[in-house]
Amino acid sequence: xxxxxxxxEPFTDFTQEDNRQAMLQSLxxxxxxxxxxxxxVINGERITTEKLGTSINPGNVDQVIGLMSQADxxxxxxxxxxADAAFKTWAYVSPDTRAGYLFKAAxxxxxxxxxxxxxxxxxxxKNWAEADADVAEAIDFLxxxxxxxxxxxxxxPLTPLPGEDNRLTYxxxxxxxxxPPWNFPLAIMAGMTCAALVAGNTVVLKPASAxxxxxxxxxxxxxxxxxPAGVINFIPGSGSEIGxxxxxxxxxxxxxxxxSRDVGLRINERIAKTQPGxxxxxxxxxxxxxKDGIVVDKSANLEEAxxxxxxxxxxxxxxxxxAGSRAIIHQDVYDDVLELIIAxxxxxxxxxxxxxxxxxxxxxxxxxxxxxxYIEIGxxxxxxxxxxxxxxxxxxxxxxTVFADVSPTARIMLEEIFGxxxxxxxxxxxxxxxxIFNNTEYGLTGAVFSHDREHLENxxxxxxxxxxxxxxxxxxxxxGVHPFGGFNMxxxxxxxxxxxxxxxxxxxxxxxxxx
Ligand code: NAP
Ligand code: MG
Numbered sequence: 001x002x003x004x005x006x007x008x009e010p011f012t013d014f015t016q017e018d019n020r021q022a023m024l025q026s027l028x029x030x031x032x033x034x035x036x037x038x039x040x041v042i043n044g045e046r047i048t049t050e051k052l053g054t055s056i057n058p059g060n061v062d063q064v065i066g067l068m069s070q071a072d073x074x075x076x077x078x079x080x081x082x083a084d085a086a087f088k089t090w091a092y093v094s095p096d097t098r099a100g101y102l103f104k105a106a107x108x109x110x111x112x113x114x115x116x117x118x119x120x121x122x123x124x125x126k127n128w129a130e131a132d133a134d135v136a137e138a139i140d141f142l143x144x145x146x147x148x149x150x151x152x153x154x155x156x157p158l159t160p161l162p163g164e165d166n167r168l169t170y171x172x173x174x175x176x177x178x179x180p181p182w183n184f185p186l187a188i189m190a191g192m193t194c195a196a197l198v199a200g201n202t203v204v205l206k207p208a209s210a211x212x213x214x215x216x217x218x219x220x221x222x223x224x225x226x227x228p229a230g231v232i233n234f235i236p237g238s239g240s241e242i243g244x245x246x247x248x249x250x251x252x253x254x255x256x257x258x259x260s261r262d263v264g265l266r267i268n269e270r271i272a273k274t275q276p277g278x279x280x281x282x283x284x285x286x287x288x289x290x291k292d293g294i295v296v297d298k299s300a301n302l303e304e305a306x307x308x309x310x311x312x313x314x315x316x317x318x319x320x321x322x323a324g325s326r327a328i329i330h331q332d333v334y335d336d337v338l339e340l341i342i343a344x345x346x347x348x349x350x351x352x353x354x355x356x357x358x359x360x361x362x363x364x365x366x367x368x369x370x371x372x373x374y375i376e377i378g379x380x381x382x383x384x385x386x387x388x389x390x391x392x393x394x395x396x397x398x399x400x401t402v403f404a405d406v407s408p409t410a411r412i413m414l415e416e417i418f419g420x421x422x423x424x425x426x427x428x429x430x431x432x433x434x435x436i437f438n439n440t441e442y443g444l445t446g447a448v449f450s451h452d453r454e455h456l457e458n459x460x461x462x463x464x465x466x467x468x469x470x471x472x473x474x475x476x477x478x479x480g481v482h483p484f485g486g487f488n489m490x491x492x493x494x495x496x497x498x499x500x501x502x503x504x505x506x507x508x509x510x511x512x513x514x515x
Contacts, residue, residue, distance in 0.1 A: 002098050003103075006147050008478050009110070009136035011241070012117075014128050014356070021127055026114035027354050030122065037067040038216040040075060040236065043082035045230025047075065053236065053304035055213050056408050057397035058125045059352045059361035061464045065123045066213035071235035075203070076242045077249075081375045082174040083202040084251050086230025091200045093228075095153035097144035098198050104225040105194075106142035109135065116186060119214045123358040124185055125353040130316045134187045134477070138218075140479035141191035141497065145294035148502045165513040170506035171281065172200030172475035174253030177246045179239070179267075181259045182363055183319050186210030188287075190218050191257045193232060199505035201253070204246055208259075210363050212236040229291040239263065247271060254505070256285045258321075261416070261442075261489050264288040285504050288491040290444030292474050295459070297450030298333050298418045301471070305449035308473040311467060312447070313422040314348060314400045314477055317362050321490070322445040322467070322475045326413055328433045334426045338404055341424065342385050345400050354475045359448040361395040362419050368396040371419030374412060375401055382406035384424060386406030408436040414461075416442070430455050434462050444486030449473040466493050 012019050039046035049069040057063040071079065090098075109116060109448055113135050120131035156168040177197040180189035189207060196203050207215035207351075219234045235242070243263075245257055247270050253270035257267055266288045271282040294312060296305045299512055312324030329337050351357030362368055375388055375398075382403030391397035398420055406423040413423050413436075427433035430450070447469040448459045456470055466476055477484040481499020485491060495501055 001100070001150070003147060003150075004238065006144050006480055008480065009139040011115070011129070011136055014279035015420040022114045023117065024372075026118040027121065030115055030118035030142055032493055034122065035064045035396060038213065040067060040069045040071055040079075041219055041223070041234040042079045043077065043233065044223075049075070053209060053238075055210065056362050057122050059397070061395050063122070066301070067217070068212040068216070068236045070089055071206075071237035071242055073242060076235055076237070076245050078206045079235045080175060080246065080249050080251050083204050083234050084228045086228065087172070087174055087202045088233050090202050090228065093200070095198075098200065099149045101222070101225050101227050102194050102314045103145035105221055106139045106146075108221060108225060108247075109139050109142070111424065116214070118216070119217055120366050121353045123183060123213050124211050124363060125489070126316055127353050127358065127360055128356045133456070134184055137184065137187035137479060138190045139311065141187060142194055143202040144157070144479050144497060145195045145198050145502060146192070147409060148499065152502055152506070153374065165508065165514050165515060168508055168510050170199070170503070171509050173505060173507060174201060175251055176201045176505070177252050178205045179205050179243070179255065179257045179259065180208055182211035183316070183321070185214045185296045186218065189215050192258065195502055196256060197231055199502050200506055202230060205232055205234050206242065206246065207236050209236070209238055232305035234504050241315040244270060248273075248275060250275040252282060253280060254285065256288040261289045264491065280481050283504070284361045284492065285494050286491040287321070287486070287494060287496065288489060289442055290321045290323070290486060290490050291326065291414060291416050291440045291442045292322055292324050292445040292465070293328055293437050294324045294447040294449065294474055295437055295463075296327065296329040296333060296337050297430050297433070297452055297453040297455055298330040299450065299455070300333065300449035301451070301490070302333055302337050302340060304471070306337050306344055308447065308449070309422070310344040310348070311343055312361060312473040312475045314345070314420050317359055317398070318420040319363060319418055320475050322477065324415060324445075325422060327422060328427050328436045329424065330430060330433060331426050331428055335452045338385070338424055341402060341422070345386040348400050350393070350397050350399060352393065359395065359400055361397050361422060364396065367419060368398070371398055371417060371421060373423055374415075374417045374419070377402045378412045378421060378423070381412055387420070391462070408439055414440060430458070434459060438462070438464050441470075441489040442486065443488040444490040447472060464488075464491065500502045
């Protein structure tokens with residue numbers, strides 16, 4: 001296979017009129033397709049269930065994006081059996097053939113980029129640029145993991161021993177249960193699924209209940225590029241109803257999960273228990289929550305720091321595991337940076353995602369309730385300086401909200417809110433700022449704004465997070481460039497989009513032949 005070197009899919013410039021028109025056309029075209037019913041796909045067979053879940057537009061709650069068939073335990077059992085059967089052949093399909101499906105899917109997705117963006121705009125309320133970044137990341141994962149599999153399938157360096165032929169190969173594990181979140185419902189879902197299958201595993205994919213339609217569109221794409229039946233088995237359904245069943249199943253070989261701390265810990269406990277008939281220790285690949293922060297030193301460019309804080313806190317309404325929900329600012333520049341943060345936050349318009357407002361809706365009624373509770377908590381823990389209320393619209397709109405003068409140990413400094421709420425905290429010194437930053441059970445992303453080389457080197461060592469950025473925002477990791485994953489309660493630091501990731505979906509086999 002001749003391949004160009006991996007490069008990131010460029011982002012779309014929507015200020016260009018042709019791109020804007022293309023997006024409007026896709027919103028129109030996809031708009032015509034809303035409200036359809038989608039089946040499960042098990043061993044290539046489409047199964048429509050009586051019970052249907054409803055995916056709605058969180059910014060226009062009367063608009064149904066799709067009705068989704070729902071797996072119960074019996075259907076989940078069929079899905080695992082199908083994946084188990086398909087593994088017997090898929091495991092021996094050559095790595096370059098497997099990678100070929102990913103490259104082809106990337107090419108088709110790239111051609112239909114604006115349509116995928118439109119689905120994301122409608123189903124989860126991403127504005128155009130956020131939707132475009134999600135699609136670009138999905139394309140990147142397909143291109144990157146395809147190439148990674150080719151690299152891993154090549155000869156692996158071993159110390160030569162005269163008289164022996166020694167070879168190490170990375171073979172697949174078996175049936176993988178893939179459980180993605182709704183916040184990157186294309187990129188993370190496709191990335192986790194394709195990493196598993198390109199390595200030779202078969203997959204039972206249970207999409208997040210808030211974003212099943214975009215997952216169904218991806219499963220259709222993989223069928224369209226000819227992926228054999230049974231390699232991806234698609235079983236939308238409620239995590240609380242079928243999650244335990246597929247996690248506990250003795251034929252499940254690994255679980256690849258991205259989502260909240262609590263669900264991740266639950267799965268971690270359950271997979272540790274050996275089930276009757278189970279002959280392996282299950283592997284767990286988990287990417288969980290974050291309470292990420294940006295530290296501003298007194299030597300920082302304050303304008304750039306404030307811009308990055310606002311972007312990191314409020315991009316996609318703060319619903320990113322990497323969202324910068326804490327700003328920790330040196331006392332000498334605190335008032336100036338706070339003023340800039342307030343001014344920039346007040347410029348953000350809240351509104352519908354299809355109209356491309358800066359701030360769209362939060363995902364669902366639960367999130368809406370939980371975030372508003374945290375805003376109430378914030379009112380007793382800090383000084384409300386921006387937002388603090390719901391916003392108008394037929395959906396779950398909340399104003400971007402900033403609390404100043406928050407204590408390092410306040411709940412809104414420690415707990416993941418997953419919404420447009422920023423806590424701002426004053427530090428006495430740079431050292432103190434690092435202590436505040438590290439005072440969390442999470443450890444996903446962080447950023448420092450400083451022009452003091454010694455401080456940056458100190459931060460490089462001491463700030464305990466998987467993805468640390470200097471003089472830039474703490475969101476927006478790029479595949480291949482910024483391998484992504486965090487420490488402590490943020491998960492197993494699997495570094496998605498990095499060279500270590502596919503190893504998690506394989507096991508190494510050494511064959512030694514005496515000559
Ligand atoms: P979530 O509530 O934990 O849900 C994640 C997935 O787990 C969904 O598919 C959900 O299904 C499923 N699930 C729920 N209960 C389950 C159970 N008992 N067994 C098995 N699966 C179960 O998280 P979310 O609200 O979708 O996503 C937000 C969270 O993800 C945040 O904490 C965020 O920080 C984290 N996140 C982390 C990363 C990272 O890379 N570290 C990236 C993105 C998001 P249902 O939808 O049917 O409930
Ligand atoms: Mg929805």
